[in-house]
Amino acid sequence: MSPLAKLLEAALFAASRPLTLEELGSLEPESGEAALRAALTELRAAYADDHGVELAEIAEGWQFLTRREYAEAIDRAQFALRPRRLSPAALETLAIIAYRQPVGRVEVDEIRGVDSGAVIDKLLERGLVEVVTRGEGLGRPLLYGTTPPFLEILGLKDLEELPRLEELSVALRPPTPAEEPE
Amino acid sequence: MSSPVVRDQSGFVIELEQFSGPLDLLLHLIHEEEVDITDLPISKIADQFLAVIGDLGLNQAADYLEMAARLLRIKAQMLLPRRLGDDEWEDPRAELVRRLLEYQQIRELVDWLARAAAVRAERFGRGYEAPPPDAPPAPLQIDLNDLLAAAERVIALIPEPMLHRVVPRPLDVEGALLKIHALLAERDTFGWSDVVGPGATIVDVLSAFIALLELAKRGTLTLAQPEPFAPMVIRRESPREAA
Numbered sequence: 001m002s003p004l005a006k007l008l009e010a011a012l013f014a015a016s017r018p019l020t021l022e023e024l025g026s027l028e029p030e031s032g033e034a035a036l037r038a039a040l041t042e043l044r045a046a047y048a049d050d051h052g053v054e055l056a057e058i059a060e061g062w063q064f065l066t067r068r069e070y071a072e073a074i075d076r077a078q079f080a081l082r083p084r085r086l087s088p089a090a091l092e093t094l095a096i097i098a099y100r101q102p103v104g105r106v107e108v109d110e111i112r113g114v115d116s117g118a119v120i121d122k123l124l125e126r127g128l129v130e131v132v133t134r135g136e137g138l139g140r141p142l143l144y145g146t147t148p149p150f151l152e153i154l155g156l157k158d159l160e161e162l163p164r165l166e167e168l169s170v171a172l173r174p175p176t177p178a179e180e181p182e
Numbered sequence: 183m184s185s186p187v188v189r190d191q192s193g194f195v196i197e198l199e200q201f202s203g204p205l206d207l208l209l210h211l212i213h214e215e216e217v218d219i220t221d222l223p224i225s226k227i228a229d230q231f232l233a234v235i236g237d238l239g240l241n242q243a244a245d246y247l248e249m250a251a252r253l254l255r256i257k258a259q260m261l262l263p264r265r266l267g268d269d270e271w272e273d274p275r276a277e278l279v280r281r282l283l284e285y286q287q288i289r290e291l292v293d294w295l296a297r298a299a300a301v302r303a304e305r306f307g308r309g310y311e312a313p314p315p316d317a318p319p320a321p322l323q324i325d326l327n328d329l330l331a332a333a334e335r336v337i338a339l340i341p342e343p344m345l346h347r348v349v350p351r352p353l354d355v356e357g358a359l360l361k362i363h364a365l366l367a368e369r370d371t372f373g374w375s376d377v378v379g380p381g382a383t384i385v386d387v388l389s390a391f392i393a394l395l396e397l398a399k400r401g402t403l404t405l406a407q408p409e410p411f412a413p414m415v416i417r418r419e420s421p422r423e424a425a
Contacts, residue, residue: 040378066305083299088292113281114202116372140323
């Protein structure tokens with residue numbers, strides 16, 4: 001491996017969270033972005049086989065993660081904690097915020113058909129959503145968006161990896177739903 | 183989209199045991215009955231909806247009651263007669279169907295997110311990372327005028343403190359007593375005007391009067407008024423004085 005790839009390997013090993021390209025670049029500012037990307041590709045290839053961990057591109061950064069096939073053994077031995085599962089209400093709210101961001105509470109309430117204030121507060125607390133701006137109109141409502149930790153708990157590289165609405169079996173916001181039966 | 187009994191284990195908002203809201207319950211009924219969502223048999227669904235929420239607790243009932251009312255209204259609107267081939271007629275179910283489809287799509291996304299989270303949970307990162315501390319509260323954005331207005335409202339709520347002003351009593355009873363004793367030493371009898379003298383202030387008058395009453399009480403002197411509105415005559419009480 002190239003010296004830069006080894007440096008990245010060490011840094012990613014030391015970090016307990018995904019490191020962004022910018023963060024990795026600060027290790028050796030004189031090497032350009034192209035060299036950085038090449039080193040990451042090299043590092044990823046080095047871990048592609050023959051290793052229990054792999055270099056994953058996640059939450060707009062890179063992180064060493066264990067391979068899925070070892071999850072059960074590690075879990076059984078209780079060497080690591082699985083993250084808490086999210087409740088259906090939390091997932092519904094996250095889905096709406098992820099696709100409609102920036103979005104206010106009223107719209108989330110409306111789509112879910114129930115009050116979502118408490119759920120949003122919990123998501124704020126866990127850092128999965130954040131206030132991104134304020135809306136126009138009455139009371140200048142807080143508008144929410146998703147955060148890097150949201151991508152992290154879903155193992156997503158970025159929001160582009162979410163399924164496109166057109167790919168779903170139900171089309172959202174059909175102009176006249178009654179005339180377009182699925 | 184049926185919803186199995188999913189108990190909330192993460193401390194999120196209280197949910198009814200099976201459904202995360204009235205839309206979820208409606209979708210469940212629609213799937214159970216295998217009816218076309220875009221051509222809802224509203225009467226049947228409304229009756230079933232009412233029957234199910236009849237068994238529910240009151241925790242979230244407001245949301246469900248609102249939906250029940252909406253269903254009944256749509257049901258009533260569907261019963262209104264309409265002319266055949268009326269192009270102007272708008273299906274009263276349209277808005278509900280739109281919301282149901284929208285919600286169904288969210289449920290589909292929820293399934294996707296849950297799967298993604300489950301897959302991610304099978305890959306461990308380096309070391310145990312403590313859950314992030316409570317995020318700081320949402321930033322407060324407020325302009326100066328709003329802030330001042332809010333401060334004023336708070337200040338207005340503070341009750342006026344109950345202050346009792348203690349006023350030093352300016353009466354000089356001691357002085358008046360000395361003066362009366364001096365007069366008593368000189369004369370057996372004297373008048374009110376001898377005690378207060380000309381140009382006496384209200385304070386002098388009050389002080390002298392209290393001193394006279396005090397001495398009368400002690401029996402040092404007697405107070406007498408020969409007739410109504412006549413000047414007061416002050417007389418030394420000799421025997422007591424001697425005693």
